[in-house]
Amino acid sequence: MPKKHKFSVNGKRVEVDADANMPLLWVLRDKLGVTGPKYGCGVGVCRTCTSHLDGEEIQPCVVPVGECKNKEVTTIEGLANGDDMHPVQQAWIDADVGQCGFCQPGQIMAAVSLLQRKAKPTDADIDAIENMCRCGTYPRLRAAIKEVAGMPMDPPGNGKPPQGPPEDTPPNDRGQGGSGQRPGGQQGKPADGTSTDGEQSGDKESGGLFDGIGSAFGG
Amino acid sequence: MAEPEPTAQDKGRGLRRRKFLTFLVAAPTLTVAGRFGFDALTEASALPSPPALEDIADLGDAIRLASMPTTHLMVLEVTEDTTIRFELPRLEVGQGISTAIAMMVAEELDARIDDVNVELSDSRPELHFNQITAASTGVRILWDPVRRMAADARARLINAAANQWGLSAEELTTQDSTVRAPDGRTLSYGELAVAAREESSTGSKLKDAAEYTTIGTPVSRTDARDIVTGKALYAMDLPIEGALPTVVARPPTINGTVESVDDTKAKSMPGVVAVTTIPSGVAVSAETFYEALQARDALEITWGAGPIDGMSDADIRAKLKSTSQPLAAPKLRGSHLDATFDFAFVNHAPMEVESAAASVPGDGTAEVWMPSQTAIWAQGVIAGELGLNRDDVTVHVTRAGGSFGRRLFADVGIEAARVSQAIGRPVKLMRTRQDDMKHGRMRPAYHQKIRASYAAGEVLSFEHRVTGVTLDFDHGLGEALTSTLAQVAEGGAGQYYFTSSQSMPYHVGAVSQTLQEVQLGIPTSSFRSVYSGTVRAAEEVVMDELAEKMGKDPVEFRRKVVKTSSGKAVLTKAAEAAGWGKDMPAGHAQGVGYHAEYRSHAACVVDIDATDPANPRVTKAVLAVDVGRVVNPKGLEAQIMGSTMDGIATVLRAGIHIDNGAVRENSYGDYLWTKHADAPVTCEVHIIPATWNPGGAGELALPAAAGAVANAYARATGTRPRSFPINH
Numbered sequence: 001m002p003k004k005h006k007f008s009v010n011g012k013r014v015e016v017d018a019d020a021n022m023p024l025l026w027v028l029r030d031k032l033g034v035t036g037p038k039y040g041c042g043v044g045v046c047r048t049c050t051s052h053l054d055g056e057e058i059q060p061c062v063v064p065v066g067e068c069k070n071k072e073v074t075t076i077e078g079l080a081n082g083d084d085m086h087p088v089q090q091a092w093i094d095a096d097v098g099q100c101g102f103c104q105p106g107q108i109m110a111a112v113s114l115l116q117r118k119a120k121p122t123d124a125d126i127d128a129i130e131n132m133c134r135c136g137t138y139p140r141l142r143a144a145i146k147e148v149a150g151m152p153m154d155p156p157g158n159g160k161p162p163q164g165p166p167e168d169t170p171p172n173d174r175g176q177g178g179s180g181q182r183p184g185g186q187q188g189k190p191a192d193g194t195s196t197d198g199e200q201s202g203d204k205e206s207g208g209l210f211d212g213i214g215s216a217f218g219g
Numbered sequence: 220m221a222e223p224e225p226t227a228q229d230k231g232r233g234l235r236r237r238k239f240l241t242f243l244v245a246a247p248t249l250t251v252a253g254r255f256g257f258d259a260l261t262e263a264s265a266l267p268s269p270p271a272l273e274d275i276a277d278l279g280d281a282i283r284l285a286s287m288p289t290t291h292l293m294v295l296e297v298t299e300d301t302t303i304r305f306e307l308p309r310l311e312v313g314q315g316i317s318t319a320i321a322m323m324v325a326e327e328l329d330a331r332i333d334d335v336n337v338e339l340s341d342s343r344p345e346l347h348f349n350q351i352t353a354a355s356t357g358v359r360i361l362w363d364p365v366r367r368m369a370a371d372a373r374a375r376l377i378n379a380a381a382n383q384w385g386l387s388a389e390e391l392t393t394q395d396s397t398v399r400a401p402d403g404r405t406l407s408y409g410e411l412a413v414a415a416r417e418e419s420s421t422g423s424k425l426k427d428a429a430e431y432t433t434i435g436t437p438v439s440r441t442d443a444r445d446i447v448t449g450k451a452l453y454a455m456d457l458p459i460e461g462a463l464p465t466v467v468a469r470p471p472t473i474n475g476t477v478e479s480v481d482d483t484k485a486k487s488m489p490g491v492v493a494v495t496t497i498p499s500g501v502a503v504s505a506e507t508f509y510e511a512l513q514a515r516d517a518l519e520i521t522w523g524a525g526p527i528d529g530m531s532d533a534d535i536r537a538k539l540k541s542t543s544q545p546l547a548a549p550k551l552r553g554s555h556l557d558a559t560f561d562f563a564f565v566n567h568a569p570m571e572v573e574s575a576a577a578s579v580p581g582d583g584t585a586e587v588w589m590p591s592q593t594a595i596w597a598q599g600v601i602a603g604e605l606g607l608n609r610d611d612v613t614v615h616v617t618r619a620g621g622s623f624g625r626r627l628f629a630d631v632g633i634e635a636a637r638v639s640q641a642i643g644r645p646v647k648l649m650r651t652r653q654d655d656m657k658h659g660r661m662r663p664a665y666h667q668k669i670r671a672s673y674a675a676g677e678v679l680s681f682e683h684r685v686t687g688v689t690l691d692f693d694h695g696l697g698e699a700l701t702s703t704l705a706q707v708a709e710g711g712a713g714q715y716y717f718t719s720s721q722s723m724p725y726h727v728g729a730v731s732q733t734l735q736e737v738q739l740g741i742p743t744s745s746f747r748s749v750y751s752g753t754v755r756a757a758e759e760v761v762m763d764e765l766a767e768k769m770g771k772d773p774v775e776f777r778r779k780v781v782k783t784s785s786g787k788a789v790l791t792k793a794a795e796a797a798g799w800g801k802d803m804p805a806g807h808a809q810g811v812g813y814h815a816e817y818r819s820h821a822a823c824v825v826d827i828d829a830t831d832p833a834n835p836r837v838t839k840a841v842l843a844v845d846v847g848r849v850v851n852p853k854g855l856e857a858q859i860m861g862s863t864m865d866g867i868a869t870v871l872r873a874g875i876h877i878d879n880g881a882v883r884e885n886s887y888g889d890y891l892w893t894k895h896a897d898a899p900v901t902c903e904v905h906i907i908p909a910t911w912n913p914g915g916a917g918e919l920a921l922p923a924a925a926g927a928v929a930n931a932y933a934r935a936t937g938t939r940p941r942s943f944p945i946n947h
Contacts, residue, residue, distance in 0.1 A: 002489070018509075019489070019509070022507070022509045023509060026507050026508050026509040029455075029508070030464060030506070030507035030508055030509070031507065033458070035449070035452070035455075035456035036448075036449025036450075037449075038453070038570070038571070038620070039455070039508070039572070039649065040570055040571075040572070040652065040887075041652040041886045041887060041888075042651060042652060043652075043886055043888070045886055045887045045888040046570070046652070046886070046887045048570055075449065076447075076448065076449035077448065077449045079448075080448055085444075085447070085448075089447040089448065092443070092446075092447045093439060093443045093444060093447055094439075096439040096440055096443060096853050096857065098313075098440060098442075098443060098446035098447065099313030099314070099315070099621075099857055099861060100312055100313030100569070100570065100571070100618075100619060100620045100621040100622075101313065101442065101445075101446035101451045101618075101620070102453060102569075102570040102571045102620030102621060103570045103620075104446050104447060105447075105449045108447060123900055126895055127895050127896040128895070128896070129895045130894060130895070131894075131895070132570065132887050132892065132894060133570070134568060134569055134570045134621045134623070134892065135313050135570075135621055135857075135861045135864075136860060136861040136862075136863070136864025136865065136893060136898070137857070137860070137861070138864065138893070138894075138895055138898035138902075139860050139898065139899070139901075139902040140857070140860070141895070142895070142898075142900070
């Protein structure tokens with residue numbers, strides 16, 4: 001039975017109409033247009049969708065939205081503080097970790113979680129990360145984690161507390177900076193039955209479906 | 220001058236930037252294919268093996284020659300805001316082709332790499348053979364034409380500046396996307412873009428390699444920031460207006476059929492918009508994927524049998540074995556080695572499940588968004604399935620979350636287009652991981668027999684009979700003509716691909732490598748390294764066993780009989796860097812493997828810990844490669860590491876089981892691909908500098924790594940691995 005669920009995504013309060021059993025992954029992707037967390041298996045084994053719930057690592061594909069009440073969800077989109085990359089993101093860029101890139105949002109969120117728990121992880125700690133990377137970026141993943149080991153791990157978004165209304169951007173639009181890339185809010189606004197506080201989906205410049213998409217294609 | 224109208228394609232993509240300088244350069248000079256021919260034998264005792272077809276003109280050469288006539292149709296643009304845009308007729312699957320192309324353009328244009336924007340081109344049938352991403356040919360084929368286009372653009376920009384300043388072109392220099400005069404004046408490429416349209420490319424000249432400042436330097440992926448911020452968009456992330464999430468209920472066995480459907484309950488469920496029966500199953504379209512999945516599970520479907528219902532691994536293996544031709548070389552007593560190998564099916568399992576969005580509005584047109592390695596072919600087959608004209612269908616190529624050969628076909632694109640056509644709404648159709656495991660195309664299973672004879676310390680003959688489930692090449696070279704040829708070719712297109720990709724990189728006397736295929740109706744697709752992933756791995760195992768029989772060190776034996784100096788160099792480098800021959804504890808060992816293909820060479824030495832033979836781990840991998848001129852060492856290293864991980868996975872643990880016509884595995888929980896805990900803690904890649912044109916690199920290391928891992932396991936455990944993956 002659909003009901004309203006209130007929680008925060010990347011510092012924005014949201015309210016979603018959904019079956020309480022609906023996995024958070026599909027709420028994020030299909031109702032809120034937050035597409036950083038990817039579907040990889042739907043059963044929590046590939047961990048491609050790895051995100052944080054109240055600072056703890058979760059796999060949104062197996063967490064029902066009903067368990068998120070009044071909690072703070074952080075996805076890859078909420079990790080940077082504006083244009084300032086989180087140290088783990090920067091380490092990933094410096095080590096040129098990504099290949100196809102699909103699993104990397106989850107890898108980064110898993111690494112942040114590990115480094116928050118243990119500032120200087122051992123090889124065994126890194127071995128215990130279960131996130132799949134089919135491109136086989138493991139050597140560089142390991143190098144990037146070691147590179148950033150011991151650095152202070154600011155909370156995602158530099159710890160800014162969830163902001164209440166009024167808001168002028170949807171949860172997935174944080175940290176856009178000047179990249180010109182507008183992430184895929186489905187149809188530019190949340191689906192029916194969903195609202196982000198303050199509404200407004202950043203589609204006022206409108207343009208075609210693929211404005212700015214070139215940069216996401218490697219340009 | 221009037222601003223040119225945006226093309227229809229630009230309008231479709233919402234690209235409304237003003238563009239001024241579009242180059243359609245003349246066809247480049249036909250260049251002779253890279254290195255072939257052999258170095259003189261340096262060791263008197265090796266019995267020379269004659270060259271195979273692959274040695275003379277391999278698959279990459281064929282694709283390059285086929286693509287030559289249309290390279291001039293590729294598009295490079297300079298806009299007034301100094302954006303340099305290149306439409307890449309290839310798929311970015313993570314191999315870094317976009318970055319490598321941006322580097323080539325930046326180099327020859329003297330542009331800032333940040334100004335270069337490489338976008339994946341929509342399907343363009345006029346490119347014919349020049350829009351296929353396969354056979355490690357991306358850099359190898361585009362190396363010449365892309366650099367020439369950029370050099371021509373640079374010449375035209377210089378000529379425009381010379382006119383504007385009243386100076387001679389020879390006095391001007393270029394740097395950082397600007398033309399510079401001797402007195403210090405500068406004009407940006409954007410400022411010159413309008414005038415340059417009218418200029419000739421007189422004076423165009425490719426740089427000497429000694430002048431390179433970008434090519435050959437380590438450059439991070441141009442999309443690295445998009446990747447780490449979640450802004451990299453894949454097919455299912457695209458904001459396609461009104462596209463309904465869609466999943467498909469699929470049969471319990473491979474290629475089973477739909478006999479009847481009761482969708483009463485499913486249609487009454489929340490969010491469900493439509494239920495559509497398609498040949499591969501029953502599609503449910505809903506407001507969210509969650510609702511689509513819930514309704515899919517409520518469908519009541521009677522399924523018909525698939526082509527291999529009742530068959531299991533043992534039956535398939537027996538079928539391959541009974542089809543396999545006998546070895547023909549005469550057995551000489553005491554001086555031959557016979558070995559028989561079996562390889563399981565392997566699922567590509569890219570992280571992004573097969574997915575496609577489609578809009579077929581009923582006005583005779585269709586748009587499909589999908590990661591396609593063969594966009595032109597996909598456009599044609601989708602048009603055929605929909606009953607539309609090919610030119611009224613557009614395939615928008617989206618970046619891929621991995622491929623490894625899976626995206627040579629258009630299966631989900633066809634499914635999405637069919638559903639959209641049936642319901643009159645745009646859809647985004649996604650396979651679940653279980654769909655992808657149980658119904659996705661696979662690397663075929665193989666049964667392989669090798670007989671090598673030897674006498675007096677040298678190998679006299681090497682015979683290799685490869686028998687496999689038919690590998691589907693219906694995509695041809697990515698367009699209609701070769702697709703048709705592939706489907707009607709006597710003995711299947713596999714014979715051509717086999718002979719144009721397989722050769723023996725050693726002098727081992729008389730060599731015979733043959734392929735037989737058995738059509739079982741199981742969906743297959745080329746897997747990274749294609750035939751070499753199993754054929755060369757088996758041969759590398761036999762090379763080790765021959766060395767042992769003849770009392771030789773495996774590295775020294777290979778160094779002695781390898782055909783090329785490049786091969787010898789990579790073997791030497793890998794062995795030195797890995798400390799070949801070092802003391803190791805019981806249950807630990809080193810193994811070596813070597814492979815040459817795509818005009819490139821790779822040697823791999825691994826250290827394995829097999830103290831628990833059921834749970835071995837490769838602890839260290841050292842690779843040495845010679846791929847000719849290196850465009851981006853960072854990208855090359857990534858590809859070598861990645862294909863090494865594939866070699867480890869396919870030899871040790873990752874294989875598919877077939878039980879009564881169905882794939883047993885469901886997901887990464889039971890399909891045991893390499894994870895952090897299986898990956899070597901240390902992985903070194905040593906690049907041998909070379910000055911000839913780039914060879915291929917994306918698939919190169921897999922066969923070498925597979926051979927090295929199998930050999931290391933054999934030495935550590937005292938066994939002779941014959942069935943792969945070893946721990947299946």
